[in-house]
Every structure is written in C-alpha cells, then in structure tokens.
Amino acid sequence: MKNNGPSMTPSRTGTNINLLQEIIIRLALFAIYMYFEFQDPYIRMIQPDEMWLYKNPRTASYVPLTTLYPVTFGLLAIIFFIYYCRTGDFEELKSAWLGLTLACVLNGVVTHSVKVVVGRPRPDYFWRCFPDGIANDELQCTGDSSVIMDGRKSFPSGHASFAFAALGFLSCYLAAKLHVFTERGRGQSWRLLVAGAPLLAATMIAISRTCDYHHHWQDVTVGSVIGIIEAYLCYRQYYPPLGDRFGFLPYSSSCLTINCCTKPCAKPCTQQIESTTGETEADDKLLLDNEEKNN
Known part of the structure; x- marks a missing residue:
C-alpha cells in the first residue's frame, strides 16, 4: 500500500530520561569504583621459576592518567559541543554525556573489581618488590607497600579498558552522525575512517601499556x-542501532514523538535531520518509493 506524504521523522516514541536518577546511579557506580581502587588485591603465590616474567625494568607510563583523562574528556566535550551548536538539540547533548559517563564509571567498577580479585603481578613487579634488585629466599618484598600493592593489579589493563570505553563510545557516536552504516554514507570511505580513528587511538594507548612494561599482553587484550563491550552497550541505552536510518537521533529526541505516517515533521526536527543527513523530504519520498518497489 502506497504511503502518501511521507515524513522525515521516524515513527518511534521518545524516551523520557529521569536525569536525577541517572546522576544518582553514576555517583553510586563511581563510589563503588573508588572502593575497589583502594582495596588491596589478592596475594597470588609467585613461584621462583616464574619470577622472570616480572623482571622487566620499571619505566614511566608512556600515556599517564594525567594526560589520558584530560585529553580524552576534552576531545569528547569539544565534539559534543560542536554538534550541539550545529543542531541546538539539548536532548542529544544530554544523551551523549549520559551514555559516555555510564560507560566510563561502569568500566571503572568492572575493571578495578577484577583487578582486586585476580591480583596478577605486573611485568615490572620484581623491581617494585625488590628495589635494590636483591631477592631473598622467602621472596618477601622489601619495597614500598603501596607500590607493591599496585604492582599486583595488572589484570586487566585500566588504561586499555578506559580508552576503549570512552573512545569506543565516540566511535559509535561518530559512526551514527556520519551515517557510516546507512544508505546515506555507504561507499564513502572518509566517513568510515573518521569514525574509526578513535578506535585506532584506543589501540595505540592499549599497546603502549606493554611497551612501558606496565601490563602483559593478556591484560591489555x-x-x-x-x-569496547561497555562502550557499545551504554551507547545503545540512549541511541538506536548504527544501521538505523535515523540512528543519529537519541531515543529521547523530541523528533521521535511524532508519527511519521500521519503527521508532518516539526520544522526544527526537519532542519536537524536535513542538516545532519543532507537529505530533503523529496529524497526521503524517493527512497521510500524505491523500497516499496523492491518489496
């Protein structure tokens, strides 16, 4: 049956977000993360014949947290703000920050709780345990206790998990905004490259943790x-699938509250959709007619 007068607004119902509840959840998750951050790890027995695994030299981090956090959050803030200035959609800005913060605090809870339970020594653990390089027969550490305890929190890598949680979320965000997986963007490789760039950056950050001997390759993997799993799960809490034609709109967008089959799209929403996709209602009608013929 032919659809007369199609609209550019998707026929989905907007989702109401309880902002106070979302903030409380994130604060609770952050408190749990901080709890595990300061817990002593499980003391795993180290056999003398495996100590060679932990005798790599102690070096400074190639990507310290004092650089990783400001640069990552700063980059994300700039991108979110630029898109907000382009569309003026506050619901979009709110959804972006809620998704990102959920991914980051949830990642902190999962990663650091596993660190405490596993208690795997870092590749440079020997020098944390014996700063003078002289081990005793009982393998009783003589170094600083806080440095030693941190040396038993190798698995999994917090740098790697955070990088993929934050930059993986950004990659999903860019892929949706650039329509990488929809009919609008397919075949335009620059869109894929831009959306994939954050994943390359996350990969380099993760690999650096093996180069500075702070993690084993299994920790990083x-x-x-x-x-990346947390990034995608948290992204999908606020946005449709990446292959959805209107996946660049968050579930809470006011544009999703209009039935596209019976009502015309509101003007601000039409402007937002056209500015993001580059499509007009004429393009939309043509696409729908083609889909109808194919079916």
Whole structure:
C-alpha cells in the first residue's frame, strides 16, 4: 500500500530520561569504583621459576592518567559541543554525556573489581618488590607497600579498558552522525575512517601499556574487550542501532514523538535531520518509493 506524504521523522516514541536518577546511579557506580581502587588485591603465590616474567625494568607510563583523562574528556566535550551548536538539540547533548559517563564509571567498577580479585603481578613487579634488585629466599618484598600493592593489579589493563570505553563510545557516536552504516554514507570511505580513528587511538594507548612494561599482553587484550563491550552497550541505552536510518537521533529526541505516517515533521526536527543527513523530504519520498518497489 502506497504511503502518501511521507515524513522525515521516524515513527518511534521518545524516551523520557529521569536525569536525577541517572546522576544518582553514576555517583553510586563511581563510589563503588573508588572502593575497589583502594582495596588491596589478592596475594597470588609467585613461584621462583616464574619470577622472570616480572623482571622487566620499571619505566614511566608512556600515556599517564594525567594526560589520558584530560585529553580524552576534552576531545569528547569539544565534539559534543560542536554538534550541539550545529543542531541546538539539548536532548542529544544530554544523551551523549549520559551514555559516555555510564560507560566510563561502569568500566571503572568492572575493571578495578577484577583487578582486586585476580591480583596478577605486573611485568615490572620484581623491581617494585625488590628495589635494590636483591631477592631473598622467602621472596618477601622489601619495597614500598603501596607500590607493591599496585604492582599486583595488572589484570586487566585500566588504561586499555578506559580508552576503549570512552573512545569506543565516540566511535559509535561518530559512526551514527556520519551515517557510516546507512544508505546515506555507504561507499564513502572518509566517513568510515573518521569514525574509526578513535578506535585506532584506543589501540595505540592499549599497546603502549606493554611497551612501558606496565601490563602483559593478556591484560591489555581483556581490558580492551571489556571497554569496547561497555562502550557499545551504554551507547545503545540512549541511541538506536548504527544501521538505523535515523540512528543519529537519541531515543529521547523530541523528533521521535511524532508519527511519521500521519503527521508532518516539526520544522526544527526537519532542519536537524536535513542538516545532519543532507537529505530533503523529496529524497526521503524517493527512497521510500524505491523500497516499496523492491518489496
């Protein structure tokens, strides 16, 4: 049956977000994360013949947290703000920050709770345990206790999981805004490259943790998987699938509260959709007619 007068607004119902509840949840998750951050890890027995695994030299982090956090959050803030200035959609800005913050605090809880339970020594643990390089027969550490305890929190990598949680979320965000997986953006490789750039950055950050001997490769691999899974799950809490034609609109967008089959799209929403996709209602009608013929 032919659809007369199609609209550019998707026929979904907008989602109401309880902002106070969302803030409380994030604060609670952050408190749990801080609890595990300051807990002593499980003291795993180290056999003398495996100590060679932990004799790598102690070096400074290639990507310290004092650089990682400001640069990552600063980059995300700039991108979110630029898109907000382009569309003026506050619901979009709110959804972006809620999704990102949920991914980050949830990642902190999962990663640091596992660190405490596993208690795997870092590659440079020997020098944390014996700063003078002389080990005793009982393998009783003589170094600073806080440095030693941190040396038993190798698995999984917090740098890797955070990088993939935050930058993985950004990659999903850019992929939706650039329509990488929809008919609008397919075949335009620059869109894929832009959306994939944050994942490359996250990969470099993760790999750096093996280069500075702060993590084993297994720590980095598992941390990266944890981060990317949380990034996608948290993104999908606020946005449709990446292949959805209107996936660049958050579930809470006011544009989603209008039935596209019976009512015309509100002017601000039409402007937002056209400015983001580059499509007009004429383009939309043509696409729908083609889909109807194919069916």
